[in-house]
Amino acid sequence: MKKSSRDIHDSTRSIHRRALMLGAIQAAVVATLGWRLKTMQLDRADEFRLLSDGNSIKMRLLPPARGLIHDRSGLVIAGNEANYRATITREEAGDPAVVIERLRRLVPMTDTAVAALLAEIDKRSAITPVIVADRLTWDQFASIAVNAPALPGITPESGLSRSYPRAGDFAHVLGYVGPVSDYDLSKIENPDPVLMLPEFQLGKLGVEAKLEEVLRGKAGRRRVEVNSAGREMRELERIEGQQGATVQMTLDAGLQNFAIQRLGEESAAAVVMDVQTGDILASASAPTFDPNLFVRGISSADYKALMEHDHRPLADKTVQGVYPPGSTFKMVTLLAGLESGLIDSRSHFYCPGHTTVAGRRFHCWSRSGHGSVGPVDSLERSCDVFYYELAQKIGIDRMSEMARRMGIGVRPDLPMSAIAEGIAPDRNWKRARHGQEWQIGDSINASIGQGYVLASPLQLAVMTARVATGLEVAPRLIRAIDGTAVPDPVFPPLGLEEGNLKVARAGMDAVMNGGSGTAAKARIVRPEWRMAGKTGTSQVRNITAAERARGVIRNDQLPWNRRDHALFVCYAPYEAPRYAVSVVVEHGGGGSAVAAPIARDILLYALAGGLPPLDAYPPGQRDEIREMLARMRLAPSPVAQASGGRARA
Template sequence: MKRGPRETADSSRRLTRRSILLGTAQLGIVGVLGARMSSMQVDQADTYRMLAEENRINIGLIPPARGIIYDINGVVLADNEQHYSIVMTREGAGDVDEVLARLGRLISLDPEKLEKAREELKVRSAFVPVTVAERISWEDLARVTVNAPALPGVVAEHGRSRHYPQGADLAHVVGYVGPVSDYDLSRIDDQDPLLQIPRFQIGKTMVENQLEQELRGSAGTKRVEVNAAGRVMRELDRVEGIPGADVQLTIDARLQNYMHARLDGESAAAIVIDVTNGDIKGLASTPAFDPNVFVQGISTSLWNELNERDIDSQLHRRPLAAKAVQGTYPPGSTFKMVTALAALEDGVIQADDTVRCVGHIDVFDVRFHCWKRAGHGNMNLNDSLKHSCDVYYYDIAQRVGIDKMAAMGRKLGLGERHDLPLSAIRSGIMPDKAWKRAARGEDWRIGDTVNASIGQGYVATSPLQLAVMTARIATGRSVKPRLVRSIGGVEQPSGAGESLGLNENNLRRVRRAMFDVSNNNRGTAYRSRIAVEEFKMAGKTGTSQVRRITAEERRAGVTRNADLPWNRRDHALFVAFAPADNPKYAVAVVVEHGGGGSTVAAPIARDVMLQALYDGTPPLEAYPSAVRGRIAEQQKHIATMLRDIRPGPTVEEA
């Protein structure tokens, strides 16, 4: 059927309107797209250019130089040494086995590490470098460099790692660093991205660990261009990081070296404190270990040796333990000054009051013995310390009571965790009635007080605490131990302390008795006295039991220490300050299972004290004439063990 002219005209008008609408919509869409493209190309060009660059530029971290640790005289205790390593890429090497064989003919390769490198080369991307040898010598580096054309894919790299020039001497003070482990990451709340860098090292123990934030520094950055596969094409720029702060300790490396040599062969600890400011001049624990082996990677056999656990063996001397701060021991008779001062301050005794010692005292149905089986007779304060009579302290302790004894002990620094940047410092035990109720669920007994009066029973102290106690008795001030002199050149607070508030007359009486211990010919440490008048020493011997002596053994005769297994012998202790009339240093020595304090610990303490006072080897005239021949031989022997340690630049100059 044919359309009429009118229908044709209407249809034409409808098509025209639709075409206009469709064309308008298309023009609108094109306009929007054009505007968007214009915006992206012109207005947002910088933004998209940056995104494009970020797809081909990686930003990496540059580890900062770790802060250097010095002693009080500028001697380096921990620094950063340059080391060299060999890396290989699979794509550069081609025939990996052939190149490794050539490398092995030039330098010595550890078979275990070489096998590990082979495995890594198989699984890693062809362009990723794999370490084949670490810490190679300069000579080995030269061989590899000269033969570079025959070693495709092999590159020598250099870096820095921690080094401890003083070796074992400062292991228990400075500590050591090691690679960040999963355990480290799990226990520290530290978001520093440096910790994610492979093989990045952090402080593991002692000062290195406790001052980690100060020593670490801040990371630098580098920008490298990579291709689509992630291969590094070139380094665009770098900004070096901020080095860690240098730290200066109060330790005297020469004195520390001498202390280790003097303690050689013993399981022992010794501490020297400057009583005028609390500075720790020496803090030695033996046996020790070389911290450098931990930085380089310790072998399984050496680790097992350092962790020897045969308690029946004389080898069980715990070289990894910093006995000076981590070891706690019954203080024995070195605690008697605490009991005496508590009784004097409380007014329950006067210095001239006497107690008769018949060799024992009975407390209800328990007999407590004096070390001298026949007894000492009538003892006053001075005599009781000079002869180290136990019965005198058994008696006065019952009158003063444990709570006042404990309060005096804490005033003198016992039972306190002293604030030093060292790992696992022990607080020891200064027991009282409340302590036993909380710790043991039992009431305190009078027999506990009697035992505590001579530093036995529940009392446990560290060598550090004994040194602090002695410094406070010597000065009458609350001397606080200080190990760090400055951080980043900023001086740290002095440990001189304030007055303890004790009666000076009472302190003077105790000091005089300690003087007689070392200088009266009937004193327990007379044989270990200092002969020169200007350096006369005041001290106190101590011998602490580690086993119970039965009544049957007393009747048959107490077994001598020399006849007992090493781990059942008594501990030997000695504390002292000198010069007696103007104290400069306090010393504490503990020799594990050493036997008698007067025969073992006192001579060591005297020698260490003289070394500190003379700032080097003392003249033979400083010793009693009867021992000068032996001391001369001892000095010759020790001289062969000492390092040539010379003062370095000040920290500011360095």
């Protein structure tokens, strides 16, 4: 059909109009788009650039190597060892079950472990590495690396893990580390982000826990570019972390090992202290446990065995265990009496074997009595009646005040866990604790370290050091941090009359070296190491009048946990004190028979700086001692351990 020119004219006009309108609308839209581009790319560019960087750049922490712990001679007692493990990444593995089945030919795994592992792999995202095998031997690790082509998705890795080369020797003092739990995090305010790393180890107990901040070190950082799936594409920056500080302990690895071995199967504790510096040279609690078990994740069977053991291997008896100090407390009562001025070094009391106070009869351990007893004799023969009489003269307040001056009832300031305060009872304490008035009988019990008095082996060692020096000796465990020595302390005097202290020391000397001392058998015969000590036997049960009438049941006829605790405190050399030792053997029987020989051996080890020389023992005992020493399974002579450095990345 042919159009008229009029039609064409109309059409052209219409098209013109509409094309211009259309063009205007389109121009407006283009302008809007341009404006939007400008606001987004020019005005808000910084904001979006920040979001973009936040998308793609992630900070990854590099866990720092934990600080080493040395003994006083520089031997590593807590180090880091390379931990070889293998991880699996589902995305690369394809079918993890097949790969793990192949891996099992190299690394033994139980069926249940494999099932749990597969469930874990399923739960995690496809690119998250999951640990398939931990604590591999070098051979296993190497065989995985060699067989890599057959094990897609498996990556052999090495990290660092805490290790305690001395096994159980330092378990109680150092404690151990373990994986960070939610509970741990809940206790820490503003926790270090490095704690969130899945493999990170945190000090759980003892020095490891108390010095956590020092030992932890500073985490390094890696800035990495990641893709949208979170996989690392490249490393942009790497700032190495800083290993935790090396902590040098006052402990002596050889002495500690000897003490642990000497305590043997007993449920016992021994503390060796340098009386000049307060250094704890050994703090042994037996039986002990292997802290490495806890680092690796202890099996429930092992844990149950430790928990149910009646000798309580997990408890640190040196600072957590409190015992009635028994006769080892008598120096405190004697010094309280001498300082009060109510008695002096020439005062005597008569011991008929018992005394009656307020209608109640109190017995001396010697039923026949000691006759007339002076201060030095009272310690030498450990006469109870002397202290019963003294207690009535001076009262409980003077005794408990002296006990606190000697460190009993005062919590020692040491980086150890759950340190017990002990009890130096007085009137207020009893009122507060039991809601009862103090009775004279309580004073009489307290005078011989029974009743309410409680002290830890550490406190007994401190007490002994204070008696030996007359100074306010305080214990310490840390010798140096990162090579900076903790300055030797200057202890203030206790403020006791030197003469009074001499009486107490003379009494302790007589216990060992007097003709009728209770621990004469456990003396040291080398004059330059002359030893002073005090026995203690503390009851853990009441002996009824009826039992006393029938005859007191002998310890060896009682069940183990009803027997008396055996205690002994000592120091040497008598003339120039160097070391104080305390030993508590739970339910061991008599202090002189059980605790004193142990304390002497440990003291001799400290004095000799090695195995006790036989010539220090009375001639008749030497054969027996030689045999005993030969039977002991001492740790091999200290070998410098490879210090755990930084593992390969």
